[in-house]
Amino acid sequence: MQKGNDCKDCSKRGGVTVKIPKSHPRAKSLEERHRLQLGIEKGIVTPTGMIAHGRGEAFDYLLGERTTPEAKKQIEAAAAKLLLARKPVITVNGNTTALCASGIAELAKELGAQVEVNLFYRTEKRARLIQKEFRKFGINALGADPKKFKKAPGLGGSKRKLMDSDGTWEADAVLVMLEDGDRTETLERMGKFIIAIDLNPMSRTSRKAGITIVDNVTRAVPLLEKAANRLKKSNKKGLSVIINNFKNKDLLHKSEMWIRRGMVK
Ligand code: PTJ
Numbered sequence: 431m432q433k434g435n436d437c438k439d440c441s442k443r444g445g446v447t448v449k450i451p452k453s454h455p456r457a458k459s460l461e462e463r464h465r466l467q468l469g470i471e472k473g474i475v476t477p478t479g480m481i482a483h484g485r486g487e488a489f490d491y492l493l494g495e496r497t498t499p500e501a502k503k504q505i506e507a508a509a510a511k512l513l514l515a516r517k518p519v520i521t522v523n524g525n526t527t528a529l530c531a532s533g534i535a536e537l538a539k540e541l542g543a544q545v546e547v548n549l550f551y552r553t554e555k556r557a558r559l560i561q562k563e564f565r566k567f568g569i570n571a572l573g574a575d576p577k578k579f580k581k582a583p584g585l586g587g588s589k590r591k592l593m594d595s596d597g598t599w600e601a602d603a604v605l606v607m608l609e610d611g612d613r614t615e616t617l618e619r620m621g622k623f624i625i626a627i628d629l630n631p632m633s634r635t636s637r638k639a640g641i642t643i644v645d646n647v648t649r650a651v652p653l654l655e656k657a658a659n660r661l662k663k664s665n666k667k668g669l670s671v672i673i674n675n676f677k678n679k680d681l682l683h684k685s686e687m688w689i690r691r692g693m694v695k
Pocket residue numbers: 475476478479481482483484485486487489523524525529548549550551552607608609610627628629630633645646647648
């Protein structure tokens with residue numbers, strides 16, 4: 431859970447305050463739902479973001495709501511790749527902002543990466559609210575200035591085609607979370623290396639990304655920051671060895687086996 435919570439252990443639903451005891455077996459899951467609810471109230475999260483989160487929760491439940499050994503390897507490779515990148519960019523939407531803006535901000539600082547707002551249900555107001563949220567954590571997020579937009583080719587009418595000319599447009603490595611397959615494919619076609627965080631190892635984004643972390647963003651983002659901090663001490667050769675030994679397809683298969691069978695075989 432991110433730092434700087436608006437609410438610690440209670441949630442207001444329809445004017446009713448509901449206490450979530452720390453000992454509640456689903457406390458973390460309820461806190462995440464509450465965080466999204468607050469995000470909707472603030473205008474940061476789109477209402478369908480709740481449905482997207484529910485889908486993620488289902489996969490997370492089947493993964494045992496923990497970072498699997500495979501996800502730990504995916505996180506290590508992702509950190510190595512982002513550290514080697516000339517210009518890494520982290521793109522954020524409503525859900526990721528509500529769930530872990532402070533963690534993303536820490537990660538961006540650790541990597542020297544830029545943060546860029548990219549929305550499916552884009553309104554300029556939402557983009558500015560997300561930018562404002564990141565400012566609280568010392569990040570000047572890109573993606574809210576229409577004068578700087580360039581359009582990714584091949585994304586048709588989707589507002590996800592909008593790219594900041596100083597951000598994803600220039601990036602060589604892009605970290606995406608809760609991403610659509612068509613944007614992942616487009617960014618790859620543009621020559622960018624995609625690192626995805628997605629609880630569904632079977633999604634188009636998971637299969638198209640160069641490195642996929644099959645984990646909840648709320649766990650993966652702080653672990654990625656820790657890995658980046660640790661690997662910063664390695665030289666380029668050491669980081670390249672990690673990436674060269676990494677096999678995205680194999681680890682995706684193993685992640686899928688956790689979900690399908692509760693074991694890796
Ligand atoms: O904020 P906007 O306007 O950009 O809206 C974005 C939404 C959330 C509507 C959009 O990203 C969306 O529809 O997402 P999806 O396609 O439902 O979800 C993308 C993937 O993220 C799915 O494979 C989910 O299982 C996965 N996912 C959901 N929650 C999490 C997650 N992966 C990691 N951590 C989560 N907490």
